[in-house]
Amino acid sequence: MHIPPYHKQPGWQRFFAGAFFGGLIAYMIFLFMYGTMQADFQEEHLALKAETAELKRQNTALLEDNQNLDEKSKEEIGIDSIDIAILNSEEMKFDRLLGHQLTELVREEVDQIIGAPIGSVAENADLLVSTIENKTYEIDDFSYKLEVRRLTIYKKVHIAVHAKFKK
Known part of the structure; x- marks a missing residue:
């Protein structure tokens, strides 16, 4: 079996060069879009993580305040x-x-x-x-x-x- 020698013809050489450079440009665009999207996701993830941590701290503080108020309300006020x-x-x-x-x-x-x-x-x-x-x-x-x-x-x-x- 014999592969035809299309690589020696100038029309085919321009096609292969265009396909190679087009694929290279498409790959660069893909990497740029993927990188920016990944950076946005990472930034959003860190913001949500910080917000979750803040809400957990706030929830803990509110639960402690609630327990303190429960304990104070259970205690009766005494005469001074x-x-x-x-x-x-x-x-x-x-x-x-x-x-x-x-x-x-x-x-x-x-x-x-x-x-x-x-x-x-x-x-x-x-x-x-x-x-x-x-x-x-x-x-x-x-x-x-x-x-x-x-x-x-x-x-x-x-x-x-x-x-x-x-x-």
């Missing part, structure tokens, strides 16, 4: 301090020392509620009132009975009392 006011101290002509002593005696009676949850103190407000009202407070040979006029229960308990001499 007690404020006692004698409404008729001017009528009774209490001086500062006598008013302070009477206030301290009342504070000693109800001091155990400091640190207690507000809900339990609010449920037992009647017990707190009766504790203050049922005791006779003695200062300098005088006995005093107190009547609770106002009771506000929150982080700071405000008790407003009306004092009377006990006979």
Whole structure:
């Protein structure tokens, strides 16, 4: 078998040269398009990866905040301090020392509620009132009975009392 010698004819030589250079140019265009497309995909992949990492960090932070809020909501708010006011101290002509002593005696009676949850103190407000009202407070040979006029229960308990001499 014999292959015809077309490579020696100038028409065929131009055809083969054109096919070779056309294939080379097509391959270059293919490499350029593939490279730019691959670079775009890689850039998009890195952007999505960064966004995913940021969303994971944000999700973790939000879950931790949610757990902290759940724990805080489960904890009840406690009572921090007690404020006692004698409404008729001017009528009774209490001086500062006598008013302070009477206030301290009342504070000693109800001091155990400091640190207690507000809900339990609010449920037992009647017990707190009766504790203050049922005791006779003695200062300098005088006995005093107190009547609770106002009771506000929150982080700071405000008790407003009306004092009377006990006979």
